[in-house]
Ligand SMILES: Nc1ncnc2c1ncn2[C@@H]1O[C@H](COP(=O)(O)OP(=O)(O)O)[C@@H](O)[C@H]1O
């Protein structure tokens with residue numbers, strides 16, 4: 450059987466990522482635990498991406514509201530605008546946009562940072578200094594991205610809903626209280642929880658891909674650039690694939 | 706040779722093989738380093754010099770052969786034992802490997818804090834300052850590595866390598882990429898510190914000036930084996946057409 454070109458490389462890469470992921474689970478739950486490095490990463494990762502996540506969330510909320518209004522007027526359900534926007538943001542726009550921004554900002558910086566540490570032998574230097582670089586660099590970063598992304602999604606959702614509130618108020622007036630009652634009355638368990646749960650998977654994917662690309666960077670500065678670049682490409686793609694899986698799973702579980 | 710003949714062997718490599726896929730890098734390499742000796746390993750770029758010393762410190766795992774460091778066989782150690790042994794082996798990386806997200810102080814503290822967890826702040830400060838004074842750069846303690854010149858980074862890396870006072874030091878091309886004057890300074894610093902702490906060392910290089918200044922004995926690594934060993938002058942005077950090009 451003849452396989453299409455690059456299939457071989459794709460399968461090899463997928464295998465290597467799987468092996469890297471299983472090494473993560475083996476190393477993460479065994480001492481020594483790198484608490485300080487982990488907390489430091491949480492701070493850096495959360496802090497670095499917050500302004501960008503906030504800004505994009507705000508714009509998405511505002512724009513989405515303005516785009517939806519004409520259709521809702523056509524159907525004579527303009528009063529449902531807050532409910533519609535709320536559901537769109539919480540279920541899909543918030544987690545996915547935040548994860549994509551996160552992949553662009555954090556995935557690339559992890560890929561570049563670990564890549565340059567690899568090519569300048571800093572990872573080897575850590576290893577000969579009594580430190581397991583996988584635990585110190587990879588485990589801390591992946592745990593930090595996994596835990597920080599859901600928090601960023603929550604903050605992003607809140608800012609986005611505020612943007613949407615302003616959007617609603619451009620053409621009509623609604624009190625802040627009424628708006629939020631309308632948004633939250635229409636949200637159910639099945640809207641909130643799956644969206645929150647999938648954010649953990651998005652965060653994990655961005656972290657593990659960034660670390661994998663950096664850790665396996667090839668020699669030279671060109672290798673570092675490639676690592677950063679493919680960390681973003683593969684990370685973002687994985688976010689969409691996980692989103693697709695998440696919607697199927699929630700559907701099967703009857704949570705939709 | 707300066708009286709090293711009867712001293713104990715601190716590092717012994719016997720019949721070392723290492724290949725990457727079909728690329729056979731080391732093909733039965735042998736080496737014995739005596740206490741207090743400075744042994745240079747000369748080889749072309751890509752001949753496997755870095756692979757050789759990375760096998761010694763356990764960063765690479767040999768396919769076959771035996772490496773005994775300070776009486777312990779590297780391949781038989783578990784992770785903890787290997788970490789303990791590594792305290793006694795210093796490694797100066799070719800690219801310095803200074804952590805660029807950390808200050809000079811944090812760079813030097815890293816091996817201290819990671820190896821011996823009980824070192825307190827006063828003691829750490831003293832050791833850092835002593836190590837920096839040894840290389841004449843005490844005033845850079847709060848700088849970032851990116852702010853330093855190439856020669857200064859090499860000195861800081863040397864200070865970090867020496868901070869645990871290792872018994873054996875492995876130098877990976879310590880002068881490559883430096884200008885001739887800085888190279889000379891680094892070579893002299895290596896000699897000075899070698900005398901001060903009475904270390905044994907392996908110096909990987911293709912810089913003849915550095916080898917001549919720092920080594921007591923040299924080994925020529927060709928095609929993965931120790932092709933020839935002897936003093937600098939012996940090898941330089943050799944009429945073997947394989948050896949001569951290295952001294953031109
Ligand atoms: N981790 C590795 N994986 C695959 N090949 C390697 C690795 N490290 C070194 N090599 C190969 O081994 C050979 C010797 O490399 P090296 O020891 O770095 O040379 P040098 O003598 O210049 O230090 C080179 O052909 C290099 O490509």
Ligand SMILES: [Mg+2]
Nearest residue numbers: 754755799877
């Ligand atoms: Mg080398």
